[in-house]
Amino acid sequence: MVDHEHFEPVIIGFTCNWCSYRAADLAGTARVKYPPNVRLIRLMCSGRLDPTFVLKALAGGADGVLITGCHPGECHYLEQNYKALRRFLLLRRTLVAMGLEPARVRLVWASAAEGVKLAHEIEAMVAEIRALGPLRWGQNGSPPDNAHDAHAYAVAAEEVSA
Amino acid sequence: MTTQPQDRSQPEEKIGVYVCHCGSNIAGTVDVAEVREWAGQRLAGRGVAVARDYKFMCSSLGQELIEKDIKEQGLNRVVVAACSPHLHEGTFRTACGRAGLNPYLCELVSIREQVSWVHTDKHAATDKAKAVVSGGVERVRHHEPLEPLRVAIHPATLVVGGGIAGIQAALELADAGKKVYLVEREPSIGGHMAQFDKTFPTLDCAACILTPRMVSAGNHPNITLLTWSEVTEVHGYVGNFTVKIKQRARHVKTELCTGCGICQEKCPKKVIDDVYEAGLGYRKAVYTPFPQAVPKYPVIDVANCTYFRKGTCRACEKLCPTGAIDFTQKDEELTVEVGNIILATGYDLFDPQRVTQYGYGRLANVFTSLEFERLTNAAGPTNGAIVLRDGKTVPKSVGILHCVGSRDRNFNNYCSAICCMQSLKFAHLVKERTGATVYNFYIDIRTTAKAYDEFYQRVLEEGTLFVRGRVAEVTDAARLPGEEGKLIIQVEDTLAGKQRRIPVDMVVLSAGLQPRADAKATAQVFGLSCSADGWFIEKHPKLDPVATMTEGVFIAGCVSGPKDIPASVAQGSAAAARVLATIDRGEITLEPVRASIDARQCSGCRICNTLCPFGAIRFLEADRVSEVNPALCQGCGTCVAACPAGAISGTGFSNDQILSQIEGLLMLNVAYA
Numbered sequence: 001m002v003d004h005e006h007f008e009p010v011i012i013g014f015t016c017n018w019c020s021y022r023a024a025d026l027a028g029t030a031r032v033k034y035p036p037n038v039r040l041i042r043l044m045c046s047g048r049l050d051p052t053f054v055l056k057a058l059a060g061g062a063d064g065v066l067i068t069g070c071h072p073g074e075c076h077y078l079e080q081n082y083k084a085l086r087r088f089l090l091l092r093r094t095l096v097a098m099g100l101e102p103a104r105v106r107l108v109w110a111s112a113a114e115g116v117k118l119a120h121e122i123e124a125m126v127a128e129i130r131a132l133g134p135l136r137w138g139q140n141g142s143p144p145d146n147a148h149d150a151h152a153y154a155v156a157a158e159e160v161s162a
Numbered sequence: 163m164t165t166q167p168q169d170r171s172q173p174e175e176k177i178g179v180y181v182c183h184c185g186s187n188i189a190g191t192v193d194v195a196e197v198r199e200w201a202g203q204r205l206a207g208r209g210v211a212v213a214r215d216y217k218f219m220c221s222s223l224g225q226e227l228i229e230k231d232i233k234e235q236g237l238n239r240v241v242v243a244a245c246s247p248h249l250h251e252g253t254f255r256t257a258c259g260r261a262g263l264n265p266y267l268c269e270l271v272s273i274r275e276q277v278s279w280v281h282t283d284k285h286a287a288t289d290k291a292k293a294v295v296s297g298g299v300e301r302v303r304h305h306e307p308l309e310p311l312r313v314a315i316h317p318a319t320l321v322v323g324g325g326i327a328g329i330q331a332a333l334e335l336a337d338a339g340k341k342v343y344l345v346e347r348e349p350s351i352g353g354h355m356a357q358f359d360k361t362f363p364t365l366d367c368a369a370c371i372l373t374p375r376m377v378s379a380g381n382h383p384n385i386t387l388l389t390w391s392e393v394t395e396v397h398g399y400v401g402n403f404t405v406k407i408k409q410r411a412r413h414v415k416t417e418l419c420t421g422c423g424i425c426q427e428k429c430p431k432k433v434i435d436d437v438y439e440a441g442l443g444y445r446k447a448v449y450t451p452f453p454q455a456v457p458k459y460p461v462i463d464v465a466n467c468t469y470f471r472k473g474t475c476r477a478c479e480k481l482c483p484t485g486a487i488d489f490t491q492k493d494e495e496l497t498v499e500v501g502n503i504i505l506a507t508g509y510d511l512f513d514p515q516r517v518t519q520y521g522y523g524r525l526a527n528v529f530t531s532l533e534f535e536r537l538t539n540a541a542g543p544t545n546g547a548i549v550l551r552d553g554k555t556v557p558k559s560v561g562i563l564h565c566v567g568s569r570d571r572n573f574n575n576y577c578s579a580i581c582c583m584q585s586l587k588f589a590h591l592v593k594e595r596t597g598a599t600v601y602n603f604y605i606d607i608r609t610t611a612k613a614y615d616e617f618y619q620r621v622l623e624e625g626t627l628f629v630r631g632r633v634a635e636v637t638d639a640a641r642l643p644g645e646e647g648k649l650i651i652q653v654e655d656t657l658a659g660k661q662r663r664i665p666v667d668m669v670v671l672s673a674g675l676q677p678r679a680d681a682k683a684t685a686q687v688f689g690l691s692c693s694a695d696g697w698f699i700e701k702h703p704k705l706d707p708v709a710t711m712t713e714g715v716f717i718a719g720c721v722s723g724p725k726d727i728p729a730s731v732a733q734g735s736a737a738a739a740r741v742l743a744t745i746d747r748g749e750i751t752l753e754p755v756r757a758s759i760d761a762r763q764c765s766g767c768r769i770c771n772t773l774c775p776f777g778a779i780r781f782l783e784a785d786r787v788s789e790v791n792p793a794l795c796q797g798c799g800t801c802v803a804a805c806p807a808g809a810i811s812g813t814g815f816s817n818d819q820i821l822s823q824i825e826g827l828l829m830l831n832v833a834y835a
Contacts, residue, residue, distance in 0.1 A: 008286075012824060018711055019691065025246045028275025036286040039293050039827040040276055042247070044755055044815055047773075048799030056821050060828045076689060076712075077798035078775040087803070112711070113693040119280070 009063035009129040011038040013122070014053065016046050018076035019112050020068035026115030034119040035126045038066060046070070047080030051091045054105060058095075058137050064104040064129045066122065071109040081109075103128045104135060175209035175303050178237040179295060180228060182219035182244035184274055191278035193288040197243065201295050208299055208831050211235060219244050225257040232261035239305065240268040241298040243291065246275045249702070264307035266754070266814070271298035293827050300826030304818040310751035311792075313401040315744050316501035317341060320405055322393055325353020326372065326727060327719025328506035329379050330734030331741075336384035338742055343498050344379060345407055346389045348437065350455035351376055353508055357438060357532065359539035359546065360591065361727055362583040363617035369541070373454045380456035388496070390461050396687055399796065400714025400750060401501050411491035413462035414448075418486035421458030425478035425487065426450065433466045440532040443543030448478050448487075452541065462487075502714050502741040505698065506734060507684060509675040509720040512567030512574065519635045520566065520671055526551040527649055528636060528669045531584055538591050548595050550668060557667035560592045561651045563633050564604040568674030570632075576695060578674035579724040582608045585672045586618055589626040600626045601664055603633045603653055611726065629664070631656045636669050675724040688715050697723045708737040713752065716740055755797035755814040761787045763809035770801035770810060 015021040021042050027034065043049060046069025054065045067088055069081040088107045096102050106125055110118040179201040183189035194215045202213030212231050216224045219242055231237050240263065242254045247270040255265035273291045281287040317340055321332045324346030332344045344351065355361075356376075358368035379385055388407055395406040414425075429446035438451040445451070447467040450460045468475035469489060479487040511532050514522040522528045527550050529537070540546040549556055562585045568578040582604070589600045607628075609615040622628070635652040641663070648665035655662050677696035678684065685692050689712045691699050698721045701709035708716050716737040719730035744750050757778075759770075764787040771779050771788060778794035779801060781787075790801075790810070802812040811817070825831055 010828065012827060022248065022691075022711070025248060025272075025275045028246070028272075028279040031279050033282060034280055036277070036281040036283065036290045039290065039297065041297070041820060041823055041827070043799065043820070044812075045798035045800060048803050048812065048815060050803035050817065050820075052817070053820055053824060057824050057828070060825060060830050062824075062828060070691075073686065074691065077796055077800070080773075080775070080798050080800045083773060083800050083804075112691045112699055 007130060007134055009037050009126060009134070010061065011064040011066055011122075011125060011129065012057040012062045013038045013040040013066035014046070014049050014068065015040050015042055016069045016076070016081075017042055017044045019070040019074070020108070020110040020118060022112035023068075023110040023115045023118040026112065027119045028115075030115055032116055032119040034122045037126045038122050045075070045077050045080045046084035047075075047077065049084055049087065051087055054091060054095075058100070058104070058135060061137075063132075063135045064106070064125060066125055067105070067107045068110050068118065069107075071111055074111060100135075101132050103132060175239045176211040176235065176237050177205075177209045177239040177241060177299055177302060178212040178228065178231050178235070179205070179210050179214070179299065180219050180224070180240070180242045180244075181213070181215040181273075181291075181295070182224070182242065183215060183217045184219075184244060184278075185217065188244070188274050188278040191281060191284055191287045192273055192291045193284065194291075196288055197273075197291045197295060200292050201299070204832050205296060205299050209239065209303060210299060212237060220250050220253050225253070228254065228257050229261035232258065232263050238263065238267060239302045241295065241302050242268065242270045243273045243295045243298065244270060246272045266308040267302065267305050269298045269302040269305065271295060293829060296829055296831060297823045297826035300831050301819050301823040304816060304822050306813070308754045308813060311754050311756070312749050312751055313399075314749050315401040315747070316403075316499050317745050318343065318498070318500045319741050319745075320345065320393070320403070320498065320500040320503045321506065322503065323353070323506035323508055323719070323721075324348075324351030324379070324387075324389065325506060325508045325719060325730070326355045326375070327508070327730040327734040328353070328504070329375050330731045331504045331506060331718055331738045332379055332385050333375065333382065334735050334738035335741060336379075336382045338738075340384060340742065340745055342382075342385045343405075343407075343500065344385055344387050345391050345393055346387075347392050348451060349390050349412075349449070349461040350451050350457070351379060351387065351389060352452075352456070354532075355727060356452060356454075357440070357539070358535050359542070360587060362587040363613045365587070365590070369454060373456075376454070376456040387457060389457060391496075393687060394495075396503070396689070400712075400752070401744075403500050403503060403714065405498050405500060405503070407496040407498065409494045409496055410461075411464075411493050412459060413464070413487065413489055413491050414459050415486045415488050415491075416457065416459045418484045419459045420484055420486075421450075421460075422483065423450075423460075424481055424483065426460060428477050428481045430475065430477060431466055431468050433463065439543055440530065440536050442533055442536050462489075502716065502744060503688065504716045504718055504734075504737045504741065505684070505688060505690070505721055506718045506730075506737075507678055507681070507721050509724065510678050512578075512674040512676050514566050514671040514673045516573065517566060517671075520563065520633070520669070521636045521638075521649075522671055525636060525638055525649060525669070527557075527667065528671060531581070531588070531670060531672045534588055534670045538588075538595070546595075548592060555667075556596050557592075557598050559599040559601070559666040560596075560668045560670065561601045561603060561633075561636075561649070561664060561666040562588050562670045562672060563636075563651075564602065564672050565632065566671040566673045567676070569605060574674055574676060574695065576724070577608065579608075580726050581672040581674060583614055583617070583726065585670075586621045586626075588670055588672075589621050590624060593624050593626065598667075601651070601666065602626055602628050603651065604628060604630060605632055611728065629653060629655050629657075629662070675720060677721075681721075688712065690715060690717075697721065708733050708740060713750070714744075753797070753814065755799075755812065756792045756795045757790050757797065757799065757802050757810050757812050758792070759788055759790055759805075760809045760811070761785065761789075763807050764788055765807045765809070767806065769804055769806065773800050773804055
């Protein structure tokens with residue numbers, strides 16, 4: 001039985017070096033508070049986001065994945081965030097077909113100035129996933145430190161993506 | 163899209179983990195000792211050989227700690243858990259380099275901006291810090307020794323905006339012997355400062371100190387002045403920008419024009435000058451904005467010229483003694499190569515019409531600060547006479563309203579920095595020239611720079627009346643005796659604690675500064691980002707105020723926020739110094755984040771070819787494989803993510819690095835270990 005009261009979701013967040021990572025920095029310098037459930041990874045661009053990363057995170061025990069990038073038209077590399085958007089839409093469709101709740105994978109545009117916005121988006125996402133409950137793709141119901149299972153699932157998920 | 167299966171053998175990496183307290187910045191929320199102990203024990207199986215915590219890792223002692231461990235313990239990887247890599251990545255990489263370790267074998271993970279400063283629960287923050295460290299450890303195992311890219315710097319510089327900041331930057335560079343292209347949208351350089359009469363707090367005349375600079379910039383052999391021009395496109399990257407500049411047709415042959423002014427004199431078409439004269443005066447259809455304009459050549463305003471509108475007139479052409487008028491000139495596109503760019507595009511004045519209760523545009527004798535500057539200017543429409551809108555009546559009482567559009571949640575939250583001093587200057591000028599009663603309506607008086615507060619004291623002693631309170635309304639509806647024909651200022655005097663109605667003849671709105679209306683478009687052309695208010699964002703607000711996140715693009719003056727003249731000049735010089743440093747070095751080093759294609763794995767599908775907006779990927783027909791040109795690649799990694807064969811790798815952000823970081827962040831590594 002899932003204890004929703006004490007369920008703390010783990011979210012992996014992908015950020016763009018030029019906008020959302022700086023927004024996260026700005027949230028920090030401005031001391032804007034948000035829940036500690038998100039763990040961020042810096043990429044140079046949202047265009048770097050390989051769908052495998054998302055699958056890897058979900059298969060490895062994350063309850064949700066946050067993808068962030070520059071606003072349309074503001075990409076540091078001109079237009080790569082549009083490519084991220086295309087991939088995101090395809091990936092989400094695939095994930096939904098696999099039974100995943102669409103709210104678990106979220107795309108947010110956040111400019112370097114939008115620390116508060118990013119914090120609010122994280123807060124909303126954490127609340128939403130808390131309500132959904134754990135994903136448990138990685139564990140298949142087994143204890144979290146059962147590494148062997150986690151690994152097996154990671155491989156399985158990657159096969160789906162290929 | 164392939165991933166390596168997790169390697170669970172005992173690693174060869176010897177990793178040092180350093181957890182920074184940052185005083186109490188991190189240690190106040192994260193139990194750093196616990197993180198250190200945890201990393202040393204639980205991640206020992208993942209290659210962590212040393213784990214330490216220290217008060218300030220970035221201090222010389224902190225750095226020495228790392229260097230010593232590298233040398234004595236033979237560390238071959240370093241993870242520092244401290245602040246954002248945007249702040250101290252360079253610091254720790256350099257420290258590693260000093261100790262003989264390739265700088266790119268160091269990973270800085272943020273537990274300050276992303277943990278201690280944004281979370282409050284100490285237990286949860288400590289757990290997250292462990293996960294972040296764990297992610298860094300897994301990632302760093304896949305780091306490879308890299309060499310920074312070296313890029314030659316083209317010695318020419320583009321300066322955009324010919325206000326005081328841009329002029330200063332251009333002159334500094336030109337005086338150092340470097341070639342500068344100074345681009346200005348208006349027919350003359352000079353910017354806002356050319357519109358002012360006196361400058362606070364010294365009250366020296368703006369033209370007297372500005373025009374010599376303008377002339378120097380105009381005559382300088384190293385400065386190519388491109389007025390009536392705009393930058394349309396910027397390609398390339400630091401060291402090698404290719405810039406397209408649209409030069410609008412002047413319809414005046416500059417090689418023939420002597421600047422005698424006969425065309426302006428004889429032109430029959432008068433146009434309201436809402437740029438330089440702020441709408442208070444007229445100019446002709448062929449004009450220079452002001453007599454000391456640089457360059458001295460006029461432009462023909464096609465939208466208003468009778469010849470261009472109706473096909474007749476040509477008075478200027480007939481009367482020009484040198485035959486310099488040329489109605490057939492067309493806009494030209496110029497392409498220049500530069501190594502660096504300085505943006506000094508300035509500000510727009512807040513439109514006080516938006517504060518409807520102050521009646522600007524509805525009540526004739528409500529003026530903006532820029533209009534008032536023109537009124538007081540000896541070269542302005544009234545030759546410096548402070549008069550009402552009728553052009554002759556001298557006001558007996560003047561109300562000056564501070565903070566119009568600034569420090570106001572309905573408009574701009576920020577303080578425009580210059581309005582207090584500007585309002586005090588106005589008060590002084592009104593007193594000096596008309597002897598009128600002057601009221602200043604303020605929220606707070608902010609006179610923080612050198613000799614500013616002394617100026618405030620002087621204005622106080624001159625008898626200007628100060629009323630503390632934000633004005634509620636300016637109206638012409640008289641209610642009390644003595645109010646007829648006056649503008650009545652309704653205000654809560656927060657010092658006296660009562661509502662007041664103060665009748666005056668003239669109201670001056672000290673409007674705030676705001677970003678240029680097209681700042682966003684400019685930001686896109688140059689690849690910069692704007693703050694929520696619309697100002698360009700500095701690389702670091704305190705430590706790197708004239709650099710931007712885009713290498714080779716610098717900012718100076720009011721583009722990054724309201725500034726007074728001394729600050730704008732200082733920034734112009736500072737930006738020039740930054741540029742000079744790179745030119746004199748001849749090259750700069752860049753992050754070696756680039757994509758490369760393994761020809762043996764490439765299937766020749768060409769999916770990546772269309773993804774690159776920089777045209778860096780080329781298909782080699784003979785070999786049926788694609789190839790990345792590292793000189794054009796910008797390192798975004800979009801092709802890396804797209805390659806179905808996994809043939810493209812991105813240095814610094816490889817699949818192995820990121821997938822391992824994910825495992826680390828999810829603590830899967832602890833289970834493996």
